Amino acid sequence: MIHARGLVQTFQTRQGRKKTEVRAVDGVDLDVAEGEVVGFLGPNGAGKTTTLRMLTTLLRPTAGTATVAGYDVVKESEQVRRSIGYVSQAGGAFSGARAGDEVMDHGMLYGLKRQVVEERGKRLFEQMNLDGLWTRMPKNMSGGQKRRLDIVMGLIHEPTLVFLDEPTTGLDPQARANLWEHIADLRTRRGATVFLTTHYLDEADVLSDRILIIDQGRIVAADTSDNLKAQVSGDLVEIEVTDDHQVGDAATRLAAVIQGDTEVEGRIVRGRVPRAGRAVPGLLRDLDRAGITLEAIEVHRPTLDDVFLALTGRSLRDAEATAEGRSEQTEGPDGSGQGPVGTSTGTSTGPSTGPAETDAPEGALR
Numbered sequence: 001m002i003h004a005r006g007l008v009q010t011f012q013t014r015q016g017r018k019k020t021e022v023r024a025v026d027g028v029d030l031d032v033a034e035g036e037v038v039g040f041l042g043p044n045g046a047g048k049t050t051t052l053r054m055l056t057t058l059l060r061p062t063a064g065t066a067t068v069a070g071y072d073v074v075k076e077s078e079q080v081r082r083s084i085g086y087v088s089q090a091g092g093a094f095s096g097a098r099a100g101d102e103v104m105d106h107g108m109l110y111g112l113k114r115q116v117v118e119e120r121g122k123r124l125f126e127q128m129n130l131d132g133l134w135t136r137m138p139k140n141m142s143g144g145q146k147r148r149l150d151i152v153m154g155l156i157h158e159p160t161l162v163f164l165d166e167p168t169t170g171l172d173p174q175a176r177a178n179l180w181e182h183i184a185d186l187r188t189r190r191g192a193t194v195f196l197t198t199h200y201l202d203e204a205d206v207l208s209d210r211i212l213i214i215d216q217g218r219i220v221a222a223d224t225s226d227n228l229k230a231q232v233s234g235d236l237v238e239i240e241v242t243d244d245h246q247v248g249d250a251a252t253r254l255a256a257v258i259q260g261d262t263e264v265e266g267r268i269v270r271g272r273v274p275r276a277g278r279a280v281p282g283l284l285r286d287l288d289r290a291g292i293t294l295e296a297i298e299v300h301r302p303t304l305d306d307v308f309l310a311l312t313g314r315s316l317r318d319a320e321a322t323a324e325g326r327s328e329q330t331e332g333p334d335g336s337g338q339g340p341v342g343t344s345t346g347t348s349t350g351p352s353t354g355p356a357e358t359d360a361p362e363g364a365l366r
């Protein structure tokens with residue numbers, strides 16, 4: 001359903017007066033089979049949205065090729081658009097009409113009959129817990145309600161291939177659970193293919209048949225969650241010492257107990273051991289005897305975050321924090337200094353729109 005080879009996207013950015021080039025996506029190969037639900041994970045700034053925007057024809061690849069639903073994203077962008085649903089991370093721009101009318105217009109752009117759109121739209125409103133909001137203006141909806149409206153718009157034409165960019169961010173637990181159900185349903189009932197990004201690792205774990213992890217524009221892992229976790233052997237033991245001077249000593253003692261390598265980060269020492277339950281009591285006695293005081297000790301079963309840690313030497317969480325701290329002034333391709341992400345003020349673009357030049361507004365296509 002999706003095949004990409006050597007996808008690259010570079011952006012010109014400005015830091016102060018200096019211009020630099022960001023390689024947001026740096027040679028991505030990926031294959032997604034029909035009916036698969038694929039979770040696309042990575043820290044902030046890893047290149048997830050940029051990859052999605054290339055696959056949904058909103059951004060022309062700097063290099064590389066991709067076919068989506070059998071169509072080339074550059075040469076056959078119109079057919080690609082007709083075949084997919086897309087819920088962008090930034091959300092769509094709404095025109096000021098009532099929510100139900102937005103949905104009607106959007107469905108009819110896809111050539112659906114009024115009655116069909118209305119039926120489907122009202123059903124989706126119910127499923128997304130938007131009952132009673134059909135005649136509400138989107139600007140008077142809460143953030144989570146608007147997000148759910150985005151999702152309704154992305155699914156109204158019942159696409160068999162859906163791209164969802166952080167669909168559950170900002171949703172309450174109930175709404176998240178509803179969406180999970182809906183996504184599972186899309187696949188089982190209609191054989192739909194779903195490609196979604198998320199920062200909730202539990203969500204990726206539950207929903208996805210397969211996980212792709214991207215870091216700094218490159219795919220670093222692609223497999224089932226179970227297989228990925230199996231690559232990370234053993235439980236992670238993490239101890240935090242109270243006194244900076246005791247870090248080295250604690251690391252040596254942990255290394256002896258687990259008979260393997262340890263890693264030190266500030267006052268935290270961590271290492272993997274096949275069975276933490278057996279190793280920890282002895283470790284605690286040993287540390288106590290040596291007069292090393294602990295702030296905390298934690299044991300973790302392998303998670304997707306551990307997979308990322310094992311692959312890159314960083315935790316996904318830490319990587320996020322670092323990426324968030326980095327601030328860049330970005331520049332649109334026309335040199336206007338306007339970052340295109342989330343700045344859309346245009347109305348929805350239907351399937352009859354011509355190919356995107358280089359950078360259509362985010363959320364123009366659903």
Ligand SMILES: Nc1ncnc2c1ncn2[C@@H]1O[C@H](COP(=O)(O)OP(=O)(O)OP(=O)(O)O)[C@@H](O)[C@H]1O
Binds near residue numbers: 048
């Ligand atoms: N229009 C743009 N101009 C300049 N740089 C950009 C532009 N769009 C994205 N970038 C940069 O490309 C990199 C990848 O961004 P992208 O939005 O794809 O990340 P992401 O994985 O979706 O992150 P997040 O989890 O925060 O949504 C980042 O360094 C970002 O700053």
Ligand SMILES: [Mg+2]
Binds near residue numbers: 050
């Ligand atoms: Mg993103």
